[in-house]
Amino acid sequence: MKESLPKTGIQSKNRIFVNRSLNFGHIKLIGFDMDHTLAPYHQSFENLAFQETLKKFIDAGYPEELSSLTFKKDYAIRGLIVDRERGNILRVDGHKYVKDAYHGHTRLTKDDRYSLYNKHSIRAQDFLSVDTFFALSEVQLFIEIVDYMNKNPGKIEKSFAEVYSDLRKFIDLSHRDGTIKTKVLSDPEKYIHRDRYLATTLVRLLDAGKKLFLLTNSHYSYTNVIMNYLLADGHDEFPSWKDYWQYIIVGGGKPGFFNGSQPFFEVIEQSGLLKIHSGDLDSSKIYYGGNAKTFEQLTGYNGDEILYVGDHIYGDIIQSKGLFNWRTMLVVEELNLEVPKHDEVKKFTKEINDKLDDREKLDEELQKIRSILAANKRQAIKASLKSDEKKVQSLESASMKLTEKLDSKKDQLKQLEKNIKVLIDERDSKFHPLWGELMKVGLERSRFANQVCNYACIYSSQVSNLRFYSPYKKFMSFHERLPHEE
Numbered sequence: 081m082k083e084s085l086p087k088t089g090i091q092s093k094n095r096i097f098v099n100r101s102l103n104f105g106h107i108k109l110i111g112f113d114m115d116h117t118l119a120p121y122h123q124s125f126e127n128l129a130f131q132e133t134l135k136k137f138i139d140a141g142y143p144e145e146l147s148s149l150t151f152k153k154d155y156a157i158r159g160l161i162v163d164r165e166r167g168n169i170l171r172v173d174g175h176k177y178v179k180d181a182y183h184g185h186t187r188l189t190k191d192d193r194y195s196l197y198n199k200h201s202i203r204a205q206d207f208l209s210v211d212t213f214f215a216l217s218e219v220q221l222f223i224e225i226v227d228y229m230n231k232n233p234g235k236i237e238k239s240f241a242e243v244y245s246d247l248r249k250f251i252d253l254s255h256r257d258g259t260i261k262t263k264v265l266s267d268p269e270k271y272i273h274r275d276r277y278l279a280t281t282l283v284r285l286l287d288a289g290k291k292l293f294l295l296t297n298s299h300y301s302y303t304n305v306i307m308n309y310l311l312a313d314g315h316d317e318f319p320s321w322k323d324y325w326q327y328i329i330v331g332g333g334k335p336g337f338f339n340g341s342q343p344f345f346e347v348i349e350q351s352g353l354l355k356i357h358s359g360d361l362d363s364s365k366i367y368y369g370g371n372a373k374t375f376e377q378l379t380g381y382n383g384d385e386i387l388y389v390g391d392h393i394y395g396d397i398i399q400s401k402g403l404f405n406w407r408t409m410l411v412v413e414e415l416n417l418e419v420p421k422h423d424e425v426k427k428f429t430k431e432i433n434d435k436l437d438d439r440e441k442l443d444e445e446l447q448k449i450r451s452i453l454a455a456n457k458r459q460a461i462k463a464s465l466k467s468d469e470k471k472v473q474s475l476e477s478a479s480m481k482l483t484e485k486l487d488s489k490k491d492q493l494k495q496l497e498k499n500i501k502v503l504i505d506e507r508d509s510k511f512h513p514l515w516g517e518l519m520k521v522g523l524e525r526s527r528f529a530n531q532v533c534n535y536a537c538i539y540s541s542q543v544s545n546l547r548f549y550s551p552y553k554k555f556m557s558f559h560e561r562l563p564h565e566e
């Protein structure tokens with residue numbers, strides 16, 4: 081995860097980071113997802129989803145007491161993994177090693193973690209990945225209900241997996257029956273952050289000759305209000321939010337848009353009804369559904385001429401890149417807070433690295449002593465066979481001294497490892513009190529970071545960071561050195 085360029089005066093939180101070199105001058109068409117990409121949501125949205133879903137639990141006959149469960153701001157993070165069967169939430173590194181786990185609010189011991197998850201490598205497909213912001217309230221609610229079940233045995237006579245399946249059902253219902261959407265539409269400002277540089281950023285791309293398209297899974301009535309909120313009055317020459325886009329596709333059903341074959345429909349704006357579409361895509365019309373293969377055929381843009389900007393690794397990035405070779409930009413909102421923290425934790429990072437060097441040296445010293453002890457033992461046996469008592473005694477006395485030294489070094493190593501652990505925990509807590517840094521788990525890359533690095537060509541904290549860079553820029557990847565190149 082090397083930075084795209086030497087320090088340029090662009091604030092670190094506004095930088096674009098490069099995993100795979102990308103020549104922006106070569107990009108002709110840029111697509112944007114809406115929810116959490118153009119439209120970052122405030123946490124009040126998670127709170128709303130939490131409360132509405134909780135109501136549905138109680139309506140379905142779960143204990144009334146659940147209504148006292150409260151939404152905790154900043155509690156869950158993306159990249160967590162849910163073990164629905166056991167009711168546990170896991171924090172996993174890039175090697176699928178479970179570094180931390182909670183059952184409700186109770187932390188699992190190292191031994192439990194080992195026997196449940198680390199004895200054999202976990203299969204990620206057996207668990208649920210928390211990839212989207214929309215899943216954060218879901219995970220927190222699951223943690224709260226599991227905790228309630230532990231403290232109140234017998235009050236909910238269901239397995240954790242059954243509770244999770246209800247949770248999914250109730251969340252979907254809250255979205256489907258309009259409970260959540262109606263509230264957002266009536267007061268978008270309360271739930272969505274309006275980036276005041278969004279319009280300027282898009283115009284800058286248009287001025288450089290790029291065409292833009294919107295590809296969202298949200299339906300037209302919702303998209304219309306949200307996009308209007310984001311872009312109305314954004315720029316004098318673009319009175320309507322629709323003026324920015326060459327193509328507008330709602331109800332895209334990603335990842336189906338990339339791996340399916342659903343046809344394009346045209347949205348009749350007055351009625352919201354759909355009619356099947358044939359022929360070229362018209363920039364003055366709104367489309368529903370569709371698929372990437374037909375999209376490429378109808379627009380004449382293909383593969384790496386297209387950059388798609390989204391926030392969902394699986395739905396937006398993996399499929400578009402893997403199946404169509406579109407270039408990808410991932411919006412990782414968390415970097416807004418996390419990147420500046422790297423400066424704050426610099427002293428911890430340095431201290432950890434120094435101590436890791438000390439540990440390496442100490443470990444080597446221990447190995448040397450162990451080798452000498454083994455050699456002494458071998459020579460003492462030989463000397464004893466030759467009845468050379470003097471040599472035996474001298475070797476034994478030397479070994480006794482070495483054993484004392486070994487024990488003392490072992491204690492030092494133990495203490496050093498403890499200190500390193502304390503420093504890592506302290507460093508992690510600067511990012512998040514429970515889960516640490518999004519992109520790291522202890523000293524390792526997190527599973528989430530691995531996915532970001534493997535699938536997103538470039539990534540940044542928000543769309544409007546594009547305005548800091550030339551639309552012709554060559555984003556260069558400075559590959560990380562391999563271990564043997566040190």
Ligand SMILES: [Mg+2]
Nearest residue numbers: 113115116391
């Ligand atoms: Mg999205």
